[in-house]
Each structure stands twice: as C-alpha cells, then as structure tokens.
Amino acid sequence: MHIPVLKEEVIRVLSPKRGDFVVDLTAGGGGHSVEFAKRLGKEGILVLIDWDEEMIEKAEEKISEMIDEKDRPEIFFITANFADIDEIFSEIQIDRKPDIFFADLGISSFHLEESLRGFSFRLEGPLDMRISKSIKLTAREVVMNFSERQLADIIYRYGEERLAKKIAKEIVRRRKERDINTTTELAEIVESVYKKTGIYNTKIHPATKTFQALRIFVNRELDNLSDFLQKVAKFVKSGTKIGIISFHSLEDRIVKRTFLSWEKDGLGRRVTKKPIVPSEEEMVINPRSRSAKFRAFEFL
Numbered sequence: 001m002h003i004p005v006l007k008e009e010v011i012r013v014l015s016p017k018r019g020d021f022v023v024d025l026t027a028g029g030g031g032h033s034v035e036f037a038k039r040l041g042k043e044g045i046l047v048l049i050d051w052d053e054e055m056i057e058k059a060e061e062k063i064s065e066m067i068d069e070k071d072r073p074e075i076f077f078i079t080a081n082f083a084d085i086d087e088i089f090s091e092i093q094i095d096r097k098p099d100i101f102f103a104d105l106g107i108s109s110f111h112l113e114e115s116l117r118g119f120s121f122r123l124e125g126p127l128d129m130r131i132s133k134s135i136k137l138t139a140r141e142v143v144m145n146f147s148e149r150q151l152a153d154i155i156y157r158y159g160e161e162r163l164a165k166k167i168a169k170e171i172v173r174r175r176k177e178r179d180i181n182t183t184t185e186l187a188e189i190v191e192s193v194y195k196k197t198g199i200y201n202t203k204i205h206p207a208t209k210t211f212q213a214l215r216i217f218v219n220r221e222l223d224n225l226s227d228f229l230q231k232v233a234k235f236v237k238s239g240t241k242i243g244i245i246s247f248h249s250l251e252d253r254i255v256k257r258t259f260l261s262w263e264k265d266g267l268g269r270r271v272t273k274k275p276i277v278p279s280e281e282e283m284v285i286n287p288r289s290r291s292a293k294f295r296a297f298e299f300l
C-alpha cells in the first residue's frame, strides 16, 4: 500500500482549482494524482508522468477506480523521464501553460515491495534498481565492474556514507571470490563492514545508504531533477506553482538553491521559506514520510 506523503499540505499549498491544468511529474500509484483529479473536474487537464510503465498502469487503474467519469478531467498518461519535459510538451501539444507542476521524488512503496526490481535490501532479488527499463546500467553492473575508487566515490557522494571506502574495498574483495548478484548478498557485505567497525545502529539498516547511493547513481536521479528545473521556466506563466517533495538532503539542496536563485532573479517567490515536513502523526502512520521535505515556488 502506498500512502501519499504530505497529501493535505500539498493540496493546501498548491491549491488546485476547477479547470486548472496540473502536471504530476511522478504519478507513481496515483495517490496525489487522484487528489488533483478530484479538484480539477471536467474542465481541467491532468498530465501524469512516470518513468516506469508499470506505475503509469497503476495510476490509470487508481484514477478510473476513484474518479467518476462524469467529472473526470482530460488525462494524459505518459511514460517518460520528467527531465525530458520539453519533449513531453511537444508531444502532448496543449496550447495552455500549466497552473501546477508537482513531483514526489524517488521510488514508491510498490517498487520496494517488488523483490524483482532489486530496490530493497530486505527482500532477496536481482541487483537491478532501474526505475525504467530504458536505463542500460543495472546496480549489479556497477557493483561488479566499477573500480574500488569509483564505488567509494558513488557510495560517499550519493549515500553520504562515511564508511564508503571500507565498503568499496570489501565489495571488490568479495567479488573476486564470487559474483555479487543479489540485493541480500550486497546487504550482507555492507553489514559485515559495519560489524567489523563496531558502529551498528539497530534502527537503521547498515545497507540503507549504500542502496540509496546505487539507486541514485543508476537512475541519475540528481541530474534528472536539475535538468527538469533548468528547463521548466519555459513552460510556466504568471501564477504557475511548482511543488516538490524530496527525501534526502542532496535532492532538497538542489530544490532549495534553485528556488532561491529564481527568487533572486525576480522570477517569483518561494511559497515555503522553510520546507514543510510531516507531522509526528503522519510519520507514525507512514514511516516512508520520515525524511520528506516539501518546498513550493510561485512564478510571477
């Protein structure tokens, strides 16, 4: 089950209205999309994008289940990388500019629960981690073929993992003995490094940061976000709002700096000076929301 993060706050800040044109850049299971669809009504337009075809199917199912056809906005379901926003817009040919762009970054609970996708260190599966089938490189190829230095750099940079060098060294040692093919094999290797160093936090699994790093690298997640933010100004009008939920400091830093520089350049104003974070209550109900930060910007 995927529970949409900060659902009420997103709707309050972005305030979708009847007839609006909304672009949900990360449709996922359709949790937020449904909330937008409910408010747009027949006159509205909703563009739902996800890089993963399976997620687009899930979003489509959810919309048809939850939104009565009689009051359903015009909906475009698009399998694409949101970084290609220019190509997406030239394809859909809508002669209006959106009122809202929204992104809820990363992967969904469906991805984590599906062992074959290789995102979860708790479930045994192939070391894949690709959000889209169009991506060539898998996490296994990185783990098996990259140099010790490259691995240390990826794990440190994208996981902010202080044991990155030791983990990279152990990966290289073990892969000489036999191939590392699965999520649980990699998780065990990382765990063994933690055990040796004696730093062991039972609340957070030691492989968390290494898995995050590989996922970000394989899917070029930070580049996708930066590319989108660089391109989006072409597609806005006065009053267009952009809302982004990020889940780690690397993403949040990109969003924060971009919104600040847009404000300095006089393009608009930050709607949220400080990020909105989930309430204690939401964190208990939905632990995935724990690290969420929501920021929004409005163009003038």
Ligand SMILES: C[S@@+](CC[C@H](N)C(=O)[O-])C[C@H]1O[C@@H](n2cnc3c(N)ncnc32)[C@H](O)[C@@H]1O
Binding pocket: 002, 003, 004, 005, 025, 026, 027, 028, 029, 030, 031, 032, 033, 049, 050, 051, 052, 055, 080, 081, 082, 083, 104, 105, 106, 107, 108, 109, 131, 224
């Ligand atoms: C956290 S989930 C979104 C969940 C959704 N808001 C909901 O409530 O159901 C993030 C989604 O973004 C998708 N995604 C990640 N990177 C993407 C990208 N560069 N372009 C398009 N979709 C992407 C993932 O496949 C995933 O389904």
